[in-house]
Amino acid sequence: MSCLWLASVMVLLSARCFAVEEKPFLYSPVSEVPEWRLLEGYQGTLSQEEFKERLQRIFDPKGALGAYLEMNESAVVVFRDREKTQPLFRLRFAEPTSAPRAELAPLALADPTQPLLGKxxxxxxxxxxxxxxxxxxxxxxxxxxxxxxxxxxxxxxxxxxxxxxxxxxxxxxxxxxxxxPTTEVRPADLYPEAIEYLLQDPGNRRLPRISMNGLIRWNAELLFYRSAEIxxxxxxxxxxxxxxxxxxxxxxxxxxxxxxxxxxxxxxxxxxxxxxxxxxxxxxxxxxxxxxxxxxxxxxxxxxxxxxxxxxxxxxxxxxxxxxxxxxxxxxxxxxxxxxxxxxxxxxxxxxxxxxxxxxxxxxxxxxxxxxxxxxxxxxxxxxxxxxxxxxxxxxxxxxxxxxxxxxxxxxxxxxxxxxxxx
Ligand SMILES: [Zn+2]
CATH class of the missing domain: 3.40.630.40 (Zn-dependent exopeptidases)
Incomplete structure (x- = not known):
């Protein structure tokens, strides 16, 4: 059984070596490839100050994303790598002179008996x-x-x-x-991904004291109910x-x-x-x-x-x-x-x-x-x-x-x- 497993690993390893240039680096092997163009509609919608404030307060309090960013007052570019050689997306900021957008005041409060009407x-x-x-x-x-x-x-x-x-x-x-399940995928479909998942980040996976086959099955199940299902x-x-x-x-x-x-x-x-x-x-x-x-x-x-x-x-x-x-x-x-x-x-x-x-x-x-x-x-x-x-x-x-x-x-x-x- 381990020979079979090893063969699969070798196939995946060689595939990874050849595909490394164009393949996005994904957290989970069953993730969808990011489509950065979906964010184009947000160009020029928030200022550098707003961007930095949201980043620091909500998403990245420790400033770890900074290693992948190049920012000036007109735009921020996010890179795949810390060397900043592979740009992923450029966000243009709103003009710093533009007046802050006023929050729209409610025209009327919700109906007190049906406050969720329309939601x-x-x-x-x-x-x-x-x-x-x-x-x-x-x-x-x-x-x-x-x-x-x-x-x-x-x-x-x-x-x-x-x-x-x-x-x-x-x-x-x-x-x-x-x-x-909402997903049509089942754990048995996810063995190749489970092996790749183990290879990608072995230090991060829980390693129960079970056989390699058991470990792959456990990872396939995890990918099923966590990644694929969600x-x-x-x-x-x-x-x-x-x-x-x-x-x-x-x-x-x-x-x-x-x-x-x-x-x-x-x-x-x-x-x-x-x-x-x-x-x-x-x-x-x-x-x-x-x-x-x-x-x-x-x-x-x-x-x-x-x-x-x-x-x-x-x-x-x-x-x-x-x-x-x-x-x-x-x-x-x-x-x-x-x-x-x-x-x-x-x-x-x-x-x-x-x-x-x-x-x-x-x-x-x-x-x-x-x-x-x-x-x-x-x-x-x-x-x-x-x-x-x-x-x-x-x-x-x-x-x-x-x-x-x-x-x-x-x-x-x-x-x-x-x-x-x-x-
Ligand atoms: Zn729960």
Whole structure:
């Protein structure tokens, strides 16, 4: 078997050697090739000051992109390489003399009974669940209790959330609404890419103590449920659904050990992610640089912070659950807008166009949350960990919905909150 594997590696290696000149350097082998011309519509739309401010505050707080940039007051050029020999894109800045564009004041506030009227909201229940829950590694079971499968909790919560948002006038659309993958690709299709992925960046891959074949399979599965699946959802969002904003909903967890011998903790935190905070190692790749530019120019951040902050406020007031703290993590930084909202570069919020609010709910393996999940979708309220509570799906959906409604009541009726999609 290893001979076969070695042969595949040699084929890939030789292909890489010959193709290196014209091949973009991609973070994930199943990524789409960046199409920089999509950003041409943004030429001359923001000043150098605005560009630098967004870059520093949101996307690149450590200044790692600077190694690939050549900037003067009229334009910035982004290069593939640190030697700055291969230009990827040139962005012309707005004239420094042009007057700052005034924010449009709302003509009328949203209808208070239907504050989401005219809005299209995309729900993205995290993970796939169902038959795929085991390979996604988002399930655990304790003794003879009902297994906790995150993909199923996410979907159950999103269905209740959809009811609330629809009742407030929104058109709700979904990246997926069942336990079937959105992508047509399956792990078995991704073995060549899995080998290439291992070769491309072996230091970055998790290396469990398993055979090389097992490692390749594990990587093929990872590429399936993470890269291919999220990219298929992104295509649906960007090409068909075109929502005003997307809500990616998850339940969080502390590390639970092996799925068969999971352990409980007594800690729960919640967090909301807004896109940003690229790391230096991510910024070495063409697709990451492209997405940073696209997101910076699209300017979805103000909406992400406003909506995320409003949801965080609900978590604080109704649950009293503290926010995560990623200070010093190296991969996320505080937004400054709310202690609950952090900037982080995730596949979904990088690839979905428009504002994406990524919600990480309570810890599934926190002792009281675990009991609350095990109690299921009961009617009315019950005592849970000393508090009178509705079922967890209802409460989580209500926290998110109330935050979105709170935000919407401050918005102009039916006008789009963020500027524009790239073509
Ligand atoms: Zn999740």
């Amino acid at each position: 299209v909201i995309c729900l993205d229940p995290g993970h796939i669940g169902g038959d795929w829950a085991d390979i996604e590694e988002r399930t655990f079971r304790i003794g003879r209790d009902r297994p906790v499968v995150e993909g199923e909790l996410n979907l159950q919560t999103c269905r209740l959330l959809a009811e609330r948002l629809s009742a407030a006038g929104a058109k709700v659309v979904w990246t997926h609404e069942g336990f079937a 990219q298929a959802r992104a295509r649906r969002v960007n090409e068909e659904l075109r929502p005003d904003f997307s809500l990616c909903l998850h339940y969080n967890a502390a590390p639970w050990g092996s799925p068969g011998r999971a352990s409980l903790t007594s800690v729960s935190r919640v967090v909301l992610f807004s896109h940003g905070s690229y790391t230096a190692s991510e910024l070495a790749y063409d697709d990451q640089k492209f997405n940073l530019f696209r997101k910076l120019l699209e300017n979805s951040t103000p909406s992400e912070l406003a909506i995320g902050g409003a949801i965080g406020q609900q978590f604080k007031e109704k649950w009293g659950v503290p926010p995560e703290n990623y200070a010093g993590s190296g991969y996320a930084h505080a937004s400054g807008a709310s202690p609950y909202v952090w900037h982080r570069n995730l596949i979904a919020n990088r690839l979905f166009r428009g504002p994406v609010i990524f919600v990480e709910g309570p810890y599934m393996n926190d002792r009281s949350t675990y009991g609350w999940i095990q109690a299921g979708a009961y009617e009315g309220s019950r005592m849970v960990a000393g508090r009178d509570r509705q079922n967890i799906f209802r409460e989580y959906a209500d926290r998110v919905a109330d935050g979105v409604l709170q935000w919407a009541r401050t918005q102009a009726g039916s006008s789009r909150a963020f500027t524009n999609y790239s073509p």
